[in-house]
Amino acid sequence: MTIEIYIPRDSSALSMGAEKVALAIGNEAKRRGLDVHIIRNGSRGLYWLETMVEVSTASGRVAYGPVKVGDVPSLFDADFVHGKAHALNLGLTEELPWLKKQQRLTFARVGITDPISLADYIAHEGYQGLKSALSLSASEIVKIVTDSGLRGRGGAAFPTGIKWNTVLGCQSEQKYIVCNADEGDSGTYSDRMIMEGDPFVLIEGMTIAAISVGATQGYIYLRSEYPHALVTLNAAIEAANQAGYLGADILGSGRAFHLEVRRAAGAYVCGEETSLLESLEGKRGQVRFKPPLPAIEGLFGKPTVVNNVISLATVPIILHKGAQYYADFGMGRSRGTLPIQLAGNIKQGGLVELAFGATLRELLYDFGGGSATGRPIRAVQVGGPLGAFLPDSQFDTPLDYEAFSQLWAVLGHGGIVAFDDSVDMAVMARYAFEFCAIESCGKCTPCRIGSTRGAEVMDQIIAGKDTVKNIKLVRDLSDTMLNGSLCALGGMTPYPVLSAMNHFPEDFETKKASAAA
Amino acid sequence: MQDLQIKIDALIAKHQHLPGALLPLLHAIQDEVGYVPEASYKPIAKGLNLSVAEVHGVVTFYHHFRTHKPGRHTLQICRAESCQAMGSVALEAHAKQCLNIDYHQTTKDDAITLEPVYCLGNCALSPAVMMDNEIYGRVSAADLDALVAEATA
Numbered sequence: 325m326t327i328e329i330y331i332p333r334d335s336s337a338l339s340m341g342a343e344k345v346a347l348a349i350g351n352e353a354k355r356r357g358l359d360v361h362i363i364r365n366g367s368r369g370l371y372w373l374e375t376m377v378e379v380s381t382a383s384g385r386v387a388y389g390p391v392k393v394g395d396v397p398s399l400f401d402a403d404f405v406h407g408k409a410h411a412l413n414l415g416l417t418e419e420l421p422w423l424k425k426q427q428r429l430t431f432a433r434v435g436i437t438d439p440i441s442l443a444d445y446i447a448h449e450g451y452q453g454l455k456s457a458l459s460l461s462a463s464e465i466v467k468i469v470t471d472s473g474l475r476g477r478g479g480a481a482f483p484t485g486i487k488w489n490t491v492l493g494c495q496s497e498q499k500y501i502v503c504n505a506d507e508g509d510s511g512t513y514s515d516r517m518i519m520e521g522d523p524f525v526l527i528e529g530m531t532i533a534a535i536s537v538g539a540t541q542g543y544i545y546l547r548s549e550y551p552h553a554l555v556t557l558n559a560a561i562e563a564a565n566q567a568g569y570l571g572a573d574i575l576g577s578g579r580a581f582h583l584e585v586r587r588a589a590g591a592y593v594c595g596e597e598t599s600l601l602e603s604l605e606g607k608r609g610q611v612r613f614k615p616p617l618p619a620i621e622g623l624f625g626k627p628t629v630v631n632n633v634i635s636l637a638t639v640p641i642i643l644h645k646g647a648q649y650y651a652d653f654g655m656g657r658s659r660g661t662l663p664i665q666l667a668g669n670i671k672q673g674g675l676v677e678l679a680f681g682a683t684l685r686e687l688l689y690d691f692g693g694g695s696a697t698g699r700p701i702r703a704v705q706v707g708g709p710l711g712a713f714l715p716d717s718q719f720d721t722p723l724d725y726e727a728f729s730q731l732w733a734v735l736g737h738g739g740i741v742a743f744d745d746s747v748d749m750a751v752m753a754r755y756a757f758e759f760c761a762i763e764s765c766g767k768c769t770p771c772r773i774g775s776t777r778g779a780e781v782m783d784q785i786i787a788g789k790d791t792v793k794n795i796k797l798v799r800d801l802s803d804t805m806l807n808g809s810l811c812a813l814g815g816m817t818p819y820p821v822l823s824a825m826n827h828f829p830e831d832f833e834t835k836k837a838s839a840a841a
Numbered sequence: 842m843q844d845l846q847i848k849i850d851a852l853i854a855k856h857q858h859l860p861g862a863l864l865p866l867l868h869a870i871q872d873e874v875g876y877v878p879e880a881s882y883k884p885i886a887k888g889l890n891l892s893v894a895e896v897h898g899v900v901t902f903y904h905h906f907r908t909h910k911p912g913r914h915t916l917q918i919c920r921a922e923s924c925q926a927m928g929s930v931a932l933e934a935h936a937k938q939c940l941n942i943d944y945h946q947t948t949k950d951d952a953i954t955l956e957p958v959y960c961l962g963n964c965a966l967s968p969a970v971m972m973d974n975e976i977y978g979r980v981s982a983a984d985l986d987a988l989v990a991e992a993t994a
Contacts, residue, residue: 336963339978371965510921513962548868548905549961551974586861587868589903592959606863606889608902624860666965668926673965696927705922709959741923741964755925759959765902 327353327360327405328380333439334367334520335552336513341392342375348396349377356400366521368435369675370422378417381407387414422691427653428677429661430638431514434521440559442567445524451569453640457532458577465536466492469639471647473659478504478595478632479707479736480812481658481725484639487629490619491537494627499539501530501581502604502623502630505546505553506588506595509708511667511739515633517675519546519553522637523560527583529636531574532643533629534581542583543623545600548590557585592709592763596811597630599765610765611811632737634663653679658724668704668741669695678723685719688742699744703828705752707736709759710816712823713749734819749828753798754782756820760813771814774805778821785832795825795832848873849881853888862889863899867906876907911954912947914992916940917971920957923964927979932968933957935982939989952993 331337331346346362353360368387370376376389377399386407388399395412402410414420428434437444445451457465470485491499503526507515518526530542546554561583564570572580591609594600598612601623622628638660642650651659658680664687666673671693688694688701695701703713712733714721721727728735743752757778764771778801785794802818809815825832849870856866866885870877882896889896900906918924918933940948940955947954963969966978972988980988 335961335976336966336978339963339966339969339976374966507962508960510960511923511964512960513964516962549958549971552976586865588905589864589868590905590958591903603864604861606861606899607895608898667923668964668967670965673967675965709922739923739964741926743926747926752922752925755922759921763959 325359327358328363329360329405330363330365330378330380330385331375332367332435333364333552333556334374335516335550336371337367337374337376338552340374340390344393345375345377345391345396348393349399352396352400353405358405360405363438365437366434366439367517367675368417368423369431369517370420370672371674372672373414376414377404379405379407383407383416385417387417387420388412389414422672422674422676425691426677427661427679429641429650429653430518430525430634430663431522431675431677432641433525434517437522439521439523439556440563442524442560442563442569445522449644450524450640451528453643454528454531454569454575456643457535458575458579462492462536462538465532465643468647469536469642472642472650473647473654473657474635474638474642474650475658475725476632477634477638477662477737479509479734481735484631484635487619487631488533488537490617491539491627491629494620496627498541498624498626499537500623500626500628501533501537501539501542502601502628503530503542503544503633503636504595504597504600504630505544505550505633506600507547507550507633507737508592508595509710509737509739511705511741512665512708512737513667514663514665514675514738516550516553518633518637519550520556523557524564525637525640526557526633527560527564527570529639530583531570531581532639533631533636535574535577535579537627537629539629540580540582542581543604544583544585545588545594545604546585547588554585554587561585591765592759593765593811593813596813599811600630601628608765610767613810634737655679655681655722655724656726658726662723662735662738664723665739666692666742667739669697669701669744670742671696680724681722683720683722684714684740687723687740688719692742695742695744697744697746699746701742702745702747703743703749703824705741705743705820706739707734708739709756710734710812710819711736711739712819713752713827714823715827718827732819733823734816749824749831750782750786753821753824753832754779754786756817756824757782760817763813765813768808768810768814770805770808771810771817774801774809774814775817777801778805778817791833798825845874845878845880846884849878849884853884857888863891863896867900871906876910879908912951914952914973915954915956916989916992917956917958917961919959919961919963919967919969921960921964923960924968927967929968932970932980932982932985936985939986950993953989
């Protein structure tokens with residue numbers, strides 16, 4: 325009987341040598357005359373255990389990790405192909421506490437299926453959402469998405485159903501669905517995991533959006549830093565076209581939806597939706613004034629849904645299992661689940677999908693196992709480079725959009741970057757300005773000039789020069805950027821800067837003493 | 842030079858019908874030629890009904906596009922927060938010192954161009970680097986040396 329072995333094709337697994345491990349396992353099996361079938365799955369998201377290899381057994385999939393090429397002969401010697409004992413044996417994958425404690429809805433299939441096998445996708449409840457959508461009217465689909473409470477997972481948390489409803493209500497001969505896959509926030513990789521690990525769920529979500537609002541063309545705006553995601557997406561789109569899940573006549577419904585991946589070109593600001601649209605139109609990625617909203621005048625001036633990968637990839641399960649099923653997860657006005665990404669100085673980094681409401685402390689310690697360096701975690705930055713830094717005293721905050729906003733912080737795209745006690749928060753504040761200066765589109769003055777001046781003043785503070793005066797200057801400048809910038813890049817750069825100053829003043833004020841000493 | 846012109850003209854012909862054709866076209870040119878030569882601006886502008894200034898503006902807006910021939914390999918080091926939390930500042934200093942170049946420069950033997958990158962999406966395994974299209978995680982100074990040695994061998 326053929327033995328099924330799963331070895332991830334996910335970028336992070338590849339970064340730990342998954343390609344070489346797959347090659348070595350294939351060669352060793354051949355040498356030993358074993359009949360094995362290697363499936364290149366997505367990652368289960370336990371990244372510290374990559375390369376994690378799984379074998380199918382009668383009692384379920386058994387995991388081994390982290391596997392290096394040098395471990396391969398001994399794995400075969402131990403008969404790992406039948407799930408036998410070995411120092412790297414982790415037991416049944418489904419029983420791993422890290423996975424068992426999660427509530428995987430959007431990520432239900434990631435790491436389980438072969439990402440580019442349409443048959444595998446369908447065998448694991450794929451395309452049930454689209455089937456359901458095809459039996460409903462446009463406004464019924466929008467109502468289900470609205471009732472589920474799904475909010476934009478890109479970071480802005482705007483209700484997805486309301487956005488769709490605006491596009492649905494526009495009269496136009498052409499409408500577009502645009503997927504924002506320009507996942508540029510440091511500490512985030514959930515979009516990438518979906519696109520590499522379960523691309524069909526994104527395609528299905530976009531197709532549902534299209535038939536709901538009456539769009540016939542879709543674009544996935546994918547960052548150029550994700551070459552592997554490009555390959556899986558294109559393979560999946562090709563397969564969906566072949567099988568009639570995309571194209572001129574979706575499943576014989578008479579509805580058309582064409583989908584194309586467009587590569588971004590390394591501009592962080594293009595994650596902002598209007599700048600993204602400019603870029604798709606072939607222009608410099610400069611932010612547009614709002615109004616008009618993209619939902620009314622978006623791509624090429626036509627009504628356009630712009631949604632994040634995770635938002636769109638969550639739509640199929642909502643259509644399949646119902647609005648209430650999804651809305652039953654979560655707390656307050658944050659309904660459903662959030663795919664959280666543990667990153668930075670963390671022992672067990674990876675993807676944790678949970679209902680809203682878990683605390684930072686649970687994530688950092690119960691899931692993350694503390695810092696990678698073994699030193700105390702001093703600060704975390706949540707929500708990417710424009711997110712606030714939080715100190716230990718705020719680690720009991722539940723992950724909830726409103727709870728974070730009360731702390732003058734953001735959940736953003738769900739990335740959590742941990743720093744140990746060796747971090748210098750003044751240096752991080754300076755970096756926030758520097759990053760803004762590098763990535764500013766240049767359209768508005770507070771961002772274009774403010775970012776550069778901010779970095780310069782931070783240099784003065786770090787050098788211990790006129791600290792009191794310069795701290796006040798940074799606060800004034802931050803106020804201008806906050807209130808005067810055109811988009812979130814300039815408007816939110818003060819979040820990391822001011823939160824660092826507010827929670828870790830000693831890193832700013834003591835510069836004078838240490839520099840003078 | 843003439844070869845280059847033929848290549849670029851063919852790519853323009855292949856892409857000019859696309860809505861928002863400029864970025865896909867620039868990607869295609871850079872994929873094939875290794876960079877976007879300034880000599881291509883005029884034919885691109887003509888083919889896409891744009892001004893040369895617009896083409897120049899777009900090429901220079903995006904970090905990904907370059908206007909000069911890179912080395913045989915491109916090494917990107919992630920500078921973003923997650924990697925900083927795991928020692929990327931020391932790693933980039935090490936790389937610059939070993940290669941004896943700064944960011945956006947190419948080694949004398951034309952082997953490696955060094956570029957900063959702001960997130961490779963490998964944040965659970967920081968610090969991360971990318972050599973050409975291959976990504977590496979939990980990269981130590983010794984790992985980086987080995988990568989460089991392999992690329993220049």
